[in-house]
Amino acid sequence: MKLNRFVLILNFSFLFVLSSCSTHSADNQYEENTSKPVKNIIFMIGDGMSYAQIEGTENAIGKQLEMRKFPVSGTITTHAADKRITDSGAGGTALATGFKSNNGMIGMKADSTAVPSMLELFAEEGKQTAIVVSSGITHATPACFVAKDINRNNYEAIAKDFAESDKLNYFIGGARKHFVDREDSKNLLEEMTAKGWQFFDDLENAQFNASANAALFMADEHPVAVKDGRSDFLAKGTAKLLETMSMQADNGFFMMVEGSQIDWAGHANDSAYLVTEMIDFDNAVKAAVDFAEKDGETLVVVTADHETGGLTIINGVEKDYSSVRFNFSTVNHSAVAVPVFAYGPGSEYFTGMYDNTDIIGKIMKAAGK
Numbered sequence: 001m002k003l004n005r006f007v008l009i010l011n012f013s014f015l016f017v018l019s020s021c022s023t024h025s026a027d028n029q030y031e032e033n034t035s036k037p038v039k040n041i042i043f044m045i046g047d048g049m050s051y052a053q054i055e056g057t058e059n060a061i062g063k064q065l066e067m068r069k070f071p072v073s074g075t076i077t078t079h080a081a082d083k084r085i086t087d088s089g090a091g092g093t094a095l096a097t098g099f100k101s102n103n104g105m106i107g108m109k110a111d112s113t114a115v116p117s118m119l120e121l122f123a124e125e126g127k128q129t130a131i132v133v134s135s136g137i138t139h140a141t142p143a144c145f146v147a148k149d150i151n152r153n154n155y156e157a158i159a160k161d162f163a164e165s166d167k168l169n170y171f172i173g174g175a176r177k178h179f180v181d182r183e184d185s186k187n188l189l190e191e192m193t194a195k196g197w198q199f200f201d202d203l204e205n206a207q208f209n210a211s212a213n214a215a216l217f218m219a220d221e222h223p224v225a226v227k228d229g230r231s232d233f234l235a236k237g238t239a240k241l242l243e244t245m246s247m248q249a250d251n252g253f254f255m256m257v258e259g260s261q262i263d264w265a266g267h268a269n270d271s272a273y274l275v276t277e278m279i280d281f282d283n284a285v286k287a288a289v290d291f292a293e294k295d296g297e298t299l300v301v302v303t304a305d306h307e308t309g310g311l312t313i314i315n316g317v318e319k320d321y322s323s324v325r326f327n328f329s330t331v332n333h334s335a336v337a338v339p340v341f342a343y344g345p346g347s348e349y350f351t352g353m354y355d356n357t358d359i360i361g362k363i364m365k366a367a368g369k
């Protein structure tokens with residue numbers, strides 16, 4: 001059993017507020033604005049994020065995360081078809097498609113039948129679509145929304161599915177190498193360019209517009225961790241694509257955003273890594289809810305595919321948080337349930353405790369399907 005003390009992260013400059021600030025009051029909630037039907041959907045996944053990751057981060061920074069201010073919350077179970085503890089392949093597939101799958105599989109039912117994701121279903125309805133992640137774009141969670149594969153590690157085949165998809169309009173993430181440095185010697189970026197895709201490698205200079213699909217590669221493989229200097233592209237890229245799509249998408253849009261490295265911090269049992277990745281993801285949540293508040297026709301759903309690290313919060317013998325500690329119980333995923341937060345029209349469908357396969361039906365119901 002490994003104890004990761006908060007003192008390990010007290011070196012971070014953002015921790016100066018750690019003292020008497022309550023993170024548990026119900027004030028400062030986002031006001032619900034449900035008078036209009038849902039036109040846009042922003043679906044956000046904190047990979048490996050459950051209640052202790054949220055509570056622990058709030059304790060560490062001394063304030064509420066944006067996701068906690070959402071007016072509606074629920075809880076989902078996360079098991080895979082073949083295992084009680086899911087991986088991100090089966091977990092992402094359940095969220096994206098509504099079907100249980102086996103660990104390691106992407107966009108397929110356990111019998112390896114390919115099934116459409118909500119991104120693909122909304123694209124067929126004429127909505128624009130986008131994915132923004134802090135891992136490689138071919139990694140398990142984003143892959144579940146675009147690719148179909150029996151093995152999540154078939155990165156080159158998954159990149160090919162991205163290249164050949166006619167359902168995806170924009171993406172931001174890493175894994176450029178799986179598009180250009182391939183065993184089949186193909187250059188998928190050239191093939192995509194021929195079909196009208198534009199590619200960028202710098203967020204400030206990325207010119208997203210209505211006339212072309214576009215991708216922004218933030219790394220050849222995975223973007224580095226926030227603690228190692230990653231920029232705030234998750235929040236800024238989310239905001240930039242929301243602005244682009246809101247100006248051009250007459251039928252609305254579907255966007256998936258993942259805080260990918262919350263999971264990796266859990267695997268590493270690294271509380272400083274965890275807190276910084278949670279803040280990065282929550283900044284993207286803030287960008288989404290800021291847009292949704294102004295827009296009034298946007299549903300924001302924040303959830304997770306599973307918990308990672310078997311994290312608990314222990315001690316807390318003082319009145320403040322000075323003695324509270326992160327306590328990881330595994331370097332793997334755990335079977336505990338994870339939260340769902342919803343804001344915007346249709347958010348009322350997300351209360352209660354249900355299964356990860358139920359999310360897509362609730363989103364479709366909210367969208368009038």
Ligand SMILES: [Zn+2]
Nearest residue numbers: 048263308333
């Ligand atoms: Zn994991």
